Amino acid sequence: MINEVQKYFLKERDEDLGDLAAGLILDFFMEKLAPDIYNQGIYDSYQYMNEKVEDLLGIQMQEKRK
DSSP, X not given: OHHHHHHHHHHHHOOOOOHHHHHHHHHHHHXXXXXXXXXXXXXXXXXXXXXXXXXXXXXXXXXXXX
C-alpha cells in the first residue's frame, strides 16, 4: 500500500516520497477514515440482515384454520 501512495504522489503531484513519508501519510488516512469505513460496513450488514429476516418471515406457513 505504501507503494501505491508513492505512485499516486509521483503521478498527481510530481513528488517522489520515501517509504517513511508514504507510510506516515497512509497511517494518517487509515486513522481518520477507518472508523467511518468500519461503521458503514456495520450499518450495511445490519440493513442486509434486516432484509433477509423480512424475507424469512415472508415464507412462514400460515396455520390452517378448521
